Each structure stands twice: as structure tokens, then as C-alpha cells.
Amino acid sequence: MDAVKETQSQAPVEAGPPPSVALLQLTTGTMVTQAVSVVARLGVADALAGGPKSCEDIAASVDADAPTLYRLLRAVADRGVVIHLDDDRFELTPVGELLRTDVHGSLRAWATMAGLPFHRDAWTDLYASVRTGEPAFARLHGTDLFGYLAGHPDDAAVFDAAMTSVSLSMLAGIVHAYDFGRFSTVVDVGGGRGGLLCAILLANSHLRGVLFDTPSVSAQARQTVERAGVADRCDIAAGDFFSAVPSAGDLYILSNILHDWDDPTAVRILKSCRVAMGGGRLLIVEGVLPDGAAISVAKLVDLEMLVLTPGGRQRTRADFERLLGDAGLRATKVVAATMDVPASYVEAEAI
Numbered sequence: 372m373d374a375v376k377e378t379q380s381q382a383p384v385e386a387g388p389p390p391s392v393a394l395l396q397l398t399t400g401t402m403v404t405q406a407v408s409v410v411a412r413l414g415v416a417d418a419l420a421g422g423p424k425s426c427e428d429i430a431a432s433v434d435a436d437a438p439t440l441y442r443l444l445r446a447v448a449d450r451g452v453v454i455h456l457d458d459d460r461f462e463l464t465p466v467g468e469l470l471r472t473d474v475h476g477s478l479r480a481w482a483t484m485a486g487l488p489f490h491r492d493a494w495t496d497l498y499a500s501v502r503t504g505e506p507a508f509a510r511l512h513g514t515d516l517f518g519y520l521a522g523h524p525d526d527a528a529v530f531d532a533a534m535t536s537v538s539l540s541m542l543a544g545i546v547h548a549y550d551f552g553r554f555s556t557v558v559d560v561g562g563g564r565g566g567l568l569c570a571i572l573l574a575n576s577h578l579r580g581v582l583f584d585t586p587s588v589s590a591q592a593r594q595t596v597e598r599a600g601v602a603d604r605c606d607i608a609a610g611d612f613f614s615a616v617p618s619a620g621d622l623y624i625l626s627n628i629l630h631d632w633d634d635p636t637a638v639r640i641l642k643s644c645r646v647a648m649g650g651g652r653l654l655i656v657e658g659v660l661p662d663g664a665a666i667s668v669a670k671l672v673d674l675e676m677l678v679l680t681p682g683g684r685q686r687t688r689a690d691f692e693r694l695l696g697d698a699g700l701r702a703t704k705v706v707a708a709t710m711d712v713p714a715s716y717v718e719a720e721a722i
């Protein structure tokens with residue numbers, strides 16, 4: 372019995388700081404997040420793009436109160452976002468560079484969103500979620516995340532850009548981890564502004580793409596597709612994936628979609644894809660939860676889904692197999708991210 376316990380439990384935590392220091396580090400994470408978010412939201416990194424500047428110069432560029440901005444910058448300097456130089460100027464680090472707007476791999480929108488009230492308030496309500504099992508977002512806002520975003524264009528713009536930046540920086544691994552060469556038309560269902568689809572099309576010059584999302588998000592996607600230089604191979608379609616998805620493809624992608632929804636709703640989306648895909652394949656791109664106690668970032672993402680979405684969650688391989696079965700599909704391959712394969716995906720076909 373003990374031997375079984377041994378193999379199922381998490382590896383012992385390596386020697387680190389004393390428990391009190393470790394706990395203080397854990398409980399200051401939210402302060403760091405908020406500080407970095409404000410740096411991102413103000414555009415400090417864009418102001419520093421040309422090289423080191425004094426706090427007064429940065430404050431003038433970003434319209435901030437200089438003495439207070441100084442307090443913020445010296446705090447995030449301790450966290451490696453900027454370097455506090457001996458002459459009291461500030462300079463971007465490689466981490467801080469990623470808070471610029473127009474650099475490859477920019478995470479500015481993601482960092483901004485992490486501190487915006489619509490996102491933070493939901494996390495603040497985690498306590499009530501854990502007590503009741505109910506998602507926090509709808510309790511706070513009286514509507515689900517996507518209903519809220521439809522009525523709040525400023526937050527929606529940050530959310531869409533955040534999803535795009537995370538897709539580009541983290542999901543780009545799927546472009547190399549999965550063989551797209553055998554397909555001709557990829558339909559990205561709920562593809563947002565098209566960051567992932569553009570990366571796939573750029574890496575596979577024979578492929579055509581269809582980017583499918585709600586009308587308001589699709590309207591924003593044209594720019595991404597044109598900037599990527601794939602507009603001649605990529606159609607943009609708008610609609611509701613609960614009703615129907617375009618039937619043009621032999622590969623359908625659901626990237627970070629199913630984890631937004633509870634099981635019955637996820638099955639409805641899968642059924643829409645099944646109707647459209649015929650004999651094609653479905654590629655679900657999202658973190659697959661490991662069984663048991665193995666360490667995985669998907670466990671924290673699962674809490675993000677708990678507070679933000681209407682019943683969404685991260686799922687294990689068995690969870691995906693059950694959902695797929697309920698929608699008349701079966702898994703053909705399940706890959707969980709490792710150090711060597713930085714992408715998690717589930718491939719499926721119709722039964």
C-alpha cells in the first residue's frame with residue numbers, strides 16, 4: 372500500500388527557501404502580477420524601446436505621475452523586468468522587451484489582461500467558487516465571459532490580443548509538433564484573430580485556411596491575416612459554433628476552446644465539428660491534464676477556467692476520450708506537453 376502511495380505522490384520538493392520565505396513568495400505573486408500589468412498597460416516598454424531613460428522622461432511619454440512611476444519601476448526592477456542603472460535611469464531586460472507592443476513574441480496584452488479588473492475580480496472570487504463549485508465570472512457580472520466581452524469592447528480588445536499573443540508564443544510549438552502536410556484546408560474554429568492559423572499557413576505553403584469566429588472577433592482578424600501575408604490563402608468566416616461551422620476543411624482545429632465550457636456544451640461544439648468534418652480530422656489544441664500528481668501548468672490554467680468561464684475546465688486524456696465518444700468521435704492520438712514537445716494536443720476522427 373505504501374509502495375503504491377509512493378509512486379502516486381508528487382516528487383519531494385527540492386530544498387528551497389525556508390517555509391516562511393516560500394509562503395511569502397507564494398502570497399506576493401498577485402502583487403507582482405499587478406505591478407507588471409500596470410507597466411504593460413502604461414506602455415513603459417514601448418517608451419524604453421530606444422534605450423535607457425530617466426523616470427521623468429518615461430513618465431512624460433506614458434502620461435504617469437513621475438515619483439509614483441519611480442516606485443513602480445524600482446519594484447519591477449527587482450523582478451527582472453527593467454534594470455535600475457547607477458545613474459537612476461531604467462533599461463529594458465529581455466523579459467521587459469516582451470512587454471513592447473510590436474516585437475516578435477510580445478506578451479504585452481497578456482500581461483495587461485492579467486491585472487485588469489474583469490480578470491482580477493474573477494480570481495478574487497475564487498474563494499466563493501471553491502465553496503459553491505460555481506464559476507465566479509457569471510456571479511460577478513451576471514453574464515458569461517463572452518457575453519461580457521461583447522458589451523465591453525475595450526476589455527474585448529485586450530482579451531483578443533492576449534489570446535493571440537499567447538497562441539503565438541506558446542502554441543507555436545504545435546506548428547512543428549504536428550504533421551499538417553497531409554491536409555489541404557484547415558478550419559480554425561473559434562480561431563480568434565488568427566495568430567495560430569497564420570503560423571500554420573506560413574509553415575505550410577500548400578495549405579488553405581478558414582478562420583471562423585464570432586462576427587465581432589472575425590471583423591478584427593483581417594489585419595492579422597494580411598500582416599502575415601496569407602490573405603490569399605485564408606478565408607474569414609463568422610458564425611456561432613453551437614449552430615454550425617464551415618464545411619470546407621479536411622482538418623478542424625479547436626485551440627483553447629473546449630476548456631472554456633462544461634461537458635454538455637463542449638459536446639455540442641464537438642458535434643458541430645463532426646457534422647462539418649465528414650471524414651476529416653479534428654485537432655484539439657489545449658493543455659492535457661496529467662493523471663494523478665505529476666506537476667503541470669495545466670492545473671493552474673484549470674483554476675483560470677474555473678473563475679473565468681461558465682463551467683470550463685482542463686481535462687485528462689480519459690476526459691477527452693469520454694467527451695469525444697459522446698460526440699460520435701474517437702481519439703487517434705493524445706500528446707501531452709513535455710520539455711521536448713512543447714505542445715499538447717488531441718487528434719480525433721469520426722467513429
Ligand SMILES: C[S@@+](CC[C@H](N)C(=O)[O-])C[C@H]1O[C@@H](n2cnc3c(N)ncnc32)[C@H](O)[C@@H]1O
Nearest residue numbers: 534538561562563584585588610611612626627
Ligand atoms: C479562449 S479564445 C481562443 C482563441 C484561439 N483559438 C486561441 O487559441 O488563441 C475562445 C474563442 O472562442 C470564440 N467563441 C466564443 N463563442 C463562440 C461561438 N459561439 N462561436 C464561434 N466562436 C466563439 C471567442 O470569440 C474566442 O475567440
